[in-house]
Amino acid sequence: MKRHLVSTADLTRDDALLILDTAEELAQLSGRAVKKLPTLRGRTVVNLFFEDSTRTKTSFEVAEKRLSADVINFSAKGSSVSKGESLKDTALTLQAMGADAVVIRHHASGAPARLAQSDWLHGSVINAGDGTHEHPTQALLDAFTMRRHLNAGPGKDLAGRRVTIVGDVLHSRVARSNVHLLTTLGAEVTFVAPPTLLPIGIQNWPCEVSYDLDAVLPKTDALMMLRVQRERMNAAFFPTEREYSRRYGMNGIRMAQLPEHAIVMHPGPMVRGMEITAEVADSPRCTAVEQVANGVSIRMAVLYLLLGGATLADSPRTESVETAQ
Amino acid sequence: MTSYLIRNAQILGGAPQDLHIADGVFKAIGTGLAVEADIEIDATGLVALPGLVDLHTHLREPGREDAETVLTGTRAAAMGGFTAVHAMANTTPVADTAGVVEQVWRLGQEAGYCDVQPVGAVTVGLEGKQLAELGAMHESAAGVRVFSDDGKCVDDAVLMRRALEYVKAFDGVVAQHAQEPRLTEGAQMNEGQVSGELGLGGWPAVAEESIIARDVLLAAHVGSRLHVCHLSTAGSVEIVRWAKSKGWDVTAEVTPHHLLLTDELVRTYDPVYKVNPPLRTAEDVQALRKALADGTIDAVATDHAPHPAEDKDCEWAVAAMGMVGLETALSVVQQTMVDTGLLNWEGVADRMSHRPARIGRLTGQGRPISVGEPANLVLFDPAYRGAVNPESFATRSRNTPYKGLDLPGRVHATFLRGRATVLAGELAEQGGLA
Amino acid sequence: MTTHREPTPRPPHQVLDGTDITRVVTRIAHEIVERAKGAEDVVLLGIHTRGVHLARRLHARLAQITGREIPLGTLDITMYRDDLRLKPARALEHTEIPPGGIDGKLVILVDDVLFSGRTIRAALDALNDIGRPRAVQLAVLVDRGHRELPIRADYVGKNLPTSLREAVQVRLSDSDGVDAVLVGDRDFASRSSQAMAAEPSAPHLPE
Numbered sequence: 032m033k034r035h036l037v038s039t040a041d042l043t044r045d046d047a048l049l050i051l052d053t054a055e056e057l058a059q060l061s062g063r064a065v066k067k068l069p070t071l072r073g074r075t076v077v078n079l080f081f082e083d084s085t086r087t088k089t090s091f092e093v094a095e096k097r098l099s100a101d102v103i104n105f106s107a108k109g110s111s112v113s114k115g116e117s118l119k120d121t122a123l124t125l126q127a128m129g130a131d132a133v134v135i136r137h138h139a140s141g142a143p144a145r146l147a148q149s150d151w152l153h154g155s156v157i158n159a160g161d162g163t164h165e166h167p168t169q170a171l172l173d174a175f176t177m178r179r180h181l182n183a184g185p186g187k188d189l190a191g192r193r194v195t196i197v198g199d200v201l202h203s204r205v206a207r208s209n210v211h212l213l214t215t216l217g218a219e220v221t222f223v224a225p226p227t228l229l230p231i232g233i234q235n236w237p238c239e240v241s242y243d244l245d246a247v248l249p250k251t252d253a254l255m256m257l258r259v260q261r262e263r264m265n266a267a268f269f270p271t272e273r274e275y276s277r278r279y280g281m282n283g284i285r286m287a288q289l290p291e292h293a294i295v296m297h298p299g300p301m302v303r304g305m306e307i308t309a310e311v312a313d314s315p316r317c318t319a320v321e322q323v324a325n326g327v328s329i330r331m332a333v334l335y336l337l338l339g340g341a342t343l344a345d346s347p348r349t350e351s352v353e354t355a356q
Numbered sequence: 357m358t359s360y361l362i363r364n365a366q367i368l369g370g371a372p373q374d375l376h377i378a379d380g381v382f383k384a385i386g387t388g389l390a391v392e393a394d395i396e397i398d399a400t401g402l403v404a405l406p407g408l409v410d411l412h413t414h415l416r417e418p419g420r421e422d423a424e425t426v427l428t429g430t431r432a433a434a435m436g437g438f439t440a441v442h443a444m445a446n447t448t449p450v451a452d453t454a455g456v457v458e459q460v461w462r463l464g465q466e467a468g469y470c471d472v473q474p475v476g477a478v479t480v481g482l483e484g485k486q487l488a489e490l491g492a493m494h495e496s497a498a499g500v501r502v503f504s505d506d507g508k509c510v511d512d513a514v515l516m517r518r519a520l521e522y523v524k525a526f527d528g529v530v531a532q533h534a535q536e537p538r539l540t541e542g543a544q545m546n547e548g549q550v551s552g553e554l555g556l557g558g559w560p561a562v563a564e565e566s567i568i569a570r571d572v573l574l575a576a577h578v579g580s581r582l583h584v585c586h587l588s589t590a591g592s593v594e595i596v597r598w599a600k601s602k603g604w605d606v607t608a609e610v611t612p613h614h615l616l617l618t619d620e621l622v623r624t625y626d627p628v629y630k631v632n633p634p635l636r637t638a639e640d641v642q643a644l645r646k647a648l649a650d651g652t653i654d655a656v657a658t659d660h661a662p663h664p665a666e667d668k669d670c671e672w673a674v675a676a677m678g679m680v681g682l683e684t685a686l687s688v689v690q691q692t693m694v695d696t697g698l699l700n701w702e703g704v705a706d707r708m709s710h711r712p713a714r715i716g717r718l719t720g721q722g723r724p725i726s727v728g729e730p731a732n733l734v735l736f737d738p739a740y741r742g743a744v745n746p747e748s749f750a751t752r753s754r755n756t757p758y759k760g761l762d763l764p765g766r767v768h769a770t771f772l773r774g775r776a777t778v779l780a781g782e783l784a785e786q787g788g789l790a
Numbered sequence: 791m792t793t794h795r796e797p798t799p800r801p802p803h804q805v806l807d808g809t810d811i812t813r814v815v816t817r818i819a820h821e822i823v824e825r826a827k828g829a830e831d832v833v834l835l836g837i838h839t840r841g842v843h844l845a846r847r848l849h850a851r852l853a854q855i856t857g858r859e860i861p862l863g864t865l866d867i868t869m870y871r872d873d874l875r876l877k878p879a880r881a882l883e884h885t886e887i888p889p890g891g892i893d894g895k896l897v898i899l900v901d902d903v904l905f906s907g908r909t910i911r912a913a914l915d916a917l918n919d920i921g922r923p924r925a926v927q928l929a930v931l932v933d934r935g936h937r938e939l940p941i942r943a944d945y946v947g948k949n950l951p952t953s954l955r956e957a958v959q960v961r962l963s964d965s966d967g968v969d970a971v972l973v974g975d976r977d978f979a980s981r982s983s984q985a986m987a988a989e990p991s992a993p994h995l996p997e
Contacts, residue, residue, distance in 0.1 A: 049881055056866070056882040065919040070869040118671050139673035140544075140555040141625030148624065162673070164555035185884070207555060230552030231560075335869070340879035 034342065035147040035156040036333055039167045039212040044188065047215055051175050052185045054325070054332035060097060061324070071100035074131040074338050079105045079121070080159070081137045086299060087159050087169075090323070091134050094330035100338070103128070118142060122151035130154045132338055140164035155337045163202045169298050170208035172329040174216055176322050177253045180294050190217030195247050197223040197279055198257030198306050199268075201230050205298045206257060210238050221247055225279065227268045228259075244279055248288040255296040256281050256306045276305055283310040294318050357774060359383075361393035365404040365735060367725050369701030375404065377731040380774035385727055397779075399735050402768050405705045407439025407470075407732030409712040409722050411531070411609055412506070412585060412657035413682065415441070415472070417463060418456070419448025424662040424752045426463035426472060429682070432660070432751035433470045434777035436682040437734035437767045440471040440713065440721040441660075445482070446507040452477035452488035454496035461498035469777050473716060476500040478519050478530060482508045487519060494526045501717045504531035506585055507632070509567055511537050516571060520580035527717060529607075531583040532571050534592070535633065539563035544673060546619040546634040554622060556672065559634045561589040568592050572599035572606050583715055584608040586659050588633040590643035597652045607715050609657035610644050612681055612688035617641075617757055627668045627675030628757050631661070648707060649698040655712040658685045662753030680751050687763040690738055695764060720773075731774040740766045750783060802959060802974025806948060811931070811962075811969045814947035815844065818929055819851035821945050826896055831924065833861045833895045837913055838883035840902035841865075843964040844931055848900060861888035865899070870912035885916075892921040898944075902960040904930040907941035932971055934958050 032046045042050070060066050076095045080088055088104070095102045107121060116124075118137075125133055132155040135143045140162030147156040160166040174189065181192050194213050200206045200222050213220050220238040222229065233240055241247050248254070259275060269275045276282075281295065289295070295311055297319040303309050311317055359378035366372055367385070374389035375382060384391060410433065416424035424432075426443070433441050443460050445451035451460060457474035464472020476493035480486045482505045493500040503523060510516045510532060519530050540563045545551050547558025568584055572595060575582035587593060587608045599606040613631065618638050621629045629635060647653040661678025668675050681688075689708065693699040699707070713722020723729045744758040770778040777784050806814070823829050829852060836845025842864045849862040866883035868874075899913050910928060917926060929945035934952045952958060952973060959972040 053882050056884060059885065063920060067919065068869045069915065070874065117666065117669070119666075119669050137671065139671040141673075142671040144625045145671050148626070162555055204555060207553070231547050231558060232549035232552040235549055236552075336879045338879075339869070339874055340877050341875050 032336055034337065035143075036167050036337065037143050037147050037156060037158045038165050039170050039208045039215070042212065042215060044215050047171070047174070047212060048186060048188065050171055050329065050332050050336060051178060053336060054171075054175055054328040055185060057331045057335070058325070058328040060331075061327070067097050067099060069099050070335055070339050071095070071098040074100045075103060075129055076100045076132045076134060076334065076338070077103045077105050077125050077128075077130045078159075079107065079125065079133050079135045081107050081135075081142070082160070084136050084160065086323070087136060090326040091159060091330050093327050094334055097327070098331055098334055100334070103130070118146065119149070119151050122146055122149065126152035126154070131342065132157060132334070134159050136160045138162055155342065157333060157337065160204055162204065164204050165208040166204040167208050167212075168326065168330050168333060169205050170212040171333070172322055172326040173205075173209055173255065173296060173298070174212055175325045175329055176296065176318050177218075177294070179325075180318070181252055181292070188216045189213060192218045192252045193221070193250055194218050194253045194255065195221045195223055195251040196255045196257065197244060197281070199228045199259045199263060200224050200233070200257065201228045202260075202263070203257050209255070210236055214238070221251075223247055223279065225269055225275075228263070244285065245288065248285055249290065251289055251293050253294050253296060254281070254289060255298070256301075257298070258300065258302055259306050261302070261305065272305055280306050280308065281311045282308040286311050286314065286316065289316075296322060298322065358395060358776070359393040360771070360774075360776070361389065361391060361396045362399045362404070362735065363396060365399035365402055366701075367404045368705055369403050372400065375725070375733070377733070377771060377774050380731060382725065382727050382729055382731050385725070397735070397769065399768070401739055402735040402737050403701050404725060405437065405701065405734045405736060406709040406722060406725055407734055407770065407772065408437045408686065408708045409716065409718065410438050410441040410658050410660070410682065410685075411502070411583070411655055411712045411716060412611075412659045413441040413443055414446070414659070414661045414678070415443045415460070416447065416662060418459065422664050422752075426460060427467040427469075428750065428752040429660070429662070430464060430467045430469035430472060431783055432680070432682040432749065434770045434772070435750045435767060435783060436658075436684070437686050437736060437770050438470050438682060439732040439734075439770065439772045440473060440718055441682075442502055442716055443472050443474045444506045445475050445477040445504060450477050450481050451475065452480050452482070454489065454492040454498075457493050457498040457500050458496045461496075468772075469783075470772055471718070471721060473502070473718060474498045474500055475506070475531065476503045478503045478505045478510050479515065484508060484510055484512055484515065487515070487522065490519070490523055490528065491526065494528060501526065501528045502531055502583070502715075503528055504533065504585065506531065506533045509533050509535040509537060511567065513570060513574065517574050517578060520575055520582065521578045524580050529581040529583045529715065531585050532567065533585050534564045534567035534571065536563040536567050539566075543634075545622045545630070546636045548619065548637060550619045550622055554625070556622070561591050561636070561640075564589055564633060565591040565595060568595045572596070572604060575606060576602065576604045581605045582607070586611050586614065586633055586657065587644065587647075587653060588614050588636050588640065590640050593643050593647040593652055597647070600652060607654040607711075608652070609655040609712070610648055610653045611659045612656060612685045612692075613679055613757060614644055615641060615648070615656075615692040616688050621757070625672050627670065627672050628679070628755055628759070630672060630675050630677050631659075631679050632677040645692055645696070645698055648693060649703070654707065654715060656685065656689055656708050657712065658682050660751070661755075662751055663755045664753060668755045678755065680749065680753050680756050682751065683749055684744060684756065684758050684763060686734075686736060686767065687765045688758070690765045691763055694738070731771050733769075733771040734767055735769040736765055737768050738765045740764065742766070802957075802972035804970050804972050805950060806932075806971035808963075808969035811947070811971070814931065815847045816851055818945045818947060819848055819855055822848070822852065822898065822929070823855055825944075829856055829860055831895050833863065833888060833890070833892055833897050833923075835863045835865045835892075835897055835899050837899060837901045837909065838864065838866050839965060840960050840962050841900045843962045844902060844929075845900035846964075848929065861890055861895075863888045865913055865916060867909060867912040867916050870915045872908060872912065887920055892917065892923045894922070894924050896925050896927065897923040898927045898929055900929045902931045902962075903958050904928070904933045904941075904943050904946075905936060905958075907937045907939035910941050911939050931960060932958055
């Protein structure tokens with residue numbers, strides 16, 4: 032594995048399976064009286080959140096604490112030089128404090144990549160969601176959840192499993208991370224969205240695209256509903272909330288069209304009434320809550336694999352800077 | 357005034373000849389010249405081109421002297437072989453009054469490294485609401501003939517029409533930064549395969565092309581001259597080609613970086629590649645090279661846009677747009693146009709000196725290398741190969757996308773009206789003599 | 791005498807064969823029954839990798855002797871190792887605690903080679919987080935000495951005095967296709983993961 036987790040595109044099949052298998056082992060911990068391992072004692076992990084995200088931040092924090100890391104929460108708002116401290120100065124500060132890893136959530140796509148490539152800090156960079164780019168640990172926990180339901184067991188992948196991802200693909204970091212990871216694991220991915228919410232060039236992504244949710248449902252093993260923010264309506268991505276949920280929302284009638292074994296997933300937070308009805312969200316086929324629990328195991332696995340062994344953070348970096356073309 | 361005898365220079369890449377420069381003009385040109393001169397230069401292997409003219413330079417003064425000043429910017433220009441630059445209007449305060457353009461013009465005179473021809477803003481404060489005093493700027497000492505809101509698009513169709521019409525009175529030209537603002541809200545890079553994957557706000561080609569299409573029609577309608585800044589897409593080329601085929605008075609420029617770099621580089625998220633208009637696709641690059649070769653695109657303009665380190669040493673979204681380019685322009689053109697066989701040195705002289713001077717209506721610049729003409733000259737060594745080292749730049753800023761890249765050629769000497777501003781690759785340490 | 795010889799690596803020689811190993815396992819099983827008074831509250835925990843195989847064999851033998859199924863589990867001590875930072879992060883093995891848990895039980899840890907004692911130290915730490923056994927005992931196939939911690943085995947298949955230059959390899963049919971215990975020079979031996987990795991303070995670390 033690389034020393035950073037910035038994009039799921041960087042993960043080989045072996046890397047991905049190692050993370051899933053490790054998470055599977057670590058998941059046992061939640062059933063124990065002492066839910067803690069000494070593994071990251073003495074390692075300092077900084078949660079650097081430029082964007083509010085109680086869910087992801089809490090999940091990382093639980094994972095870090097269960098591995099006995101020293102946890103520092105560093106909330107930062109706005110980072111342009113005009114507004115305050117730059118990302119660079121923040122990074123230099125964290126480096127000076129001896130951060131072994133930085134878990135970063137940032138509103139700007141590419142901020143974690145920038146941090147990872149810079150010589151601003153030496154520790155591992157873990158992307159906890161950047162702009163509309165990627166959210167690798169979310170994709171990993173999604174794959175983990177799918178594997179448990181569709182092809183359980185260590186070393187197993189998702190070969191041939193059909194995953195349908197519905198909603199605002201254009202603005203979704205979850206969708207981007209998932210399409211890389213799921214195809215690496217052998218799954219067949221179909222995006223379903225109104226054409227306005229699909230990125231330009233998606234025809235070259237390793238996935239199918241459909242505008243018709245009802246046509247895809249019977250051929251789906253795992254259905255992932257993405258959050259659709261109401262404010263998208265104002266930018267003319269779709270006419271009304273009602274029309275969106277009629278065409279692309281998940282409801283009880285549509286759920287009945289899914290194969291019996293199929294699961295309904297949601298990365299949260301759910302907008303009930305928009306992309307998903309309460310009937311579906313509260314049904315036993317919906318794995319939203321399970322996904323949250325799995326998130327802790329996945330994040331522990333990632334932290335352990337990046338920080339548990341020898342790391343480059345123990346010695347200064349000497350890598351050279353890449354040049355253009 | 358120092359006189360020069362340049363031995364064996366290949367004028368426009370032709371057979372070696374000697375040039376005698378004295379009193380600011382070419383005194384004699386021929387083989388085996390037997391004249392006395394203060395300084396003799398062996399130019400064996402060097403190509404002689406007329407002093408380059410840049411239609412699009414950001415000198416940042418007044419306002420952002422931390423990024424560039426007229427002095428540092430014109431020193432960079434001289435190092436790049438330029439003898440005249442058009443200084444863009446988006447300074448602080450904006451160059452929208454006779455006072456500001458005269459100040460910039462005078463600073464250029466005092467620096468003495470190349471002619472600084474200020475560009476006037478089309479609208480007050482570049483705000484696209486009210487015409488600036490275009491006539492006053494023209495009548496000022498700066499004698500402004502090129503007007504541009506560069507950095508911003510004059511997107512109001514009525515305002516654009518009026519500006520095109522108004523400047524006819526003094527043979528002016530509006531240089532449009534073609535960018536439909538609504539289609540580029542939050543845009544961070546070219547919209548396409550790469551932007552979709554990177555999750556960066558897309559900047560569609562149509563946002564540029566729709567404005568160019570509208571503007572050429574407007575220019576035709578009112579019978580005015582239009583210049584299109586930094587063309588970046590294959591579609592823009594087609595529109596300009598069509599307009600020219602109609603006989604309309606439309607000219608266009610392309611930047612060196614759009615001739616070489618593509619949006620694939622954005623995958624690094626390194627803001628050194630963040631520029632407006634954005635780097636486009638390989639197909640666009642090929643179309644731009646071809647259009648420059650066949651003359652559809654009239655000129656190479658650097659869009660030299662210096663920024664202080666902190667505006668690039670950050671995450672992509674908040675980084676400033678722009679690249680420095682004066683000192684690498686000729687090398688990039690050699691690599692993309694000459695070494696590829698698309699353009700010979702005569703063509704380079706046309707696209708980087710004659711035509712831009714004509715578009716800017718500069719007198720005494722972009723003239724042929726012949727006896728009696730002002731001695732604006734660059735001696736260029738096309739055989740040189742070396743990695744670009746930003747630390748050696750004369751510009752105050754370091755935001756070059758070519759750092760560490762092997763580019764061909766380097767400027768050996770630059771002459772501004774017979775005076776060497778660069779000699780043996782070194783800046784002449786004098787100023788204020790123009 | 792041999793100490794004066796040139797240090798040309800010696801090919802490994804066999805000290806226990808398959809029959810020996812079977813006999814040793816049987817003997818340990820009988821010792822457990824005898825010392826644990828019928829092994830009523832015993833829980834066997836095999837330490838990965840070869841300790842798990844041995845625990846399984848002990849379990850089968852104990853079933854034959856006592857006519858009862860002794861609870862059997864596995865223990866991965868990776869997360870408790872004291873040498874984690876000397877190598878890239880390792881893949882985890884499966885830890886499986888039998889349904890009855892270990893609280894109040896006599897836990898017998900099973901491993902192939904007892905060397906520095908660091909593996910067992912890590913295993914004791916792991917147990918501490920899992921529950922509170924009545925007592926913990928240790929069964930090993932080979933004790934090769936060179937302890938770096940105050941740890942001893944309760945059941946030993948074979949005491950094997952070795953030099954630090956030597957490596958002990960335990961091969962079990964479950965993972966290696968054959969049952970054997972070999973001793974050879976470290977440089978020569980293809981390493982036994984347990985024998986080598988359990989010894990972080992060794993002068994030459996595997997590359």
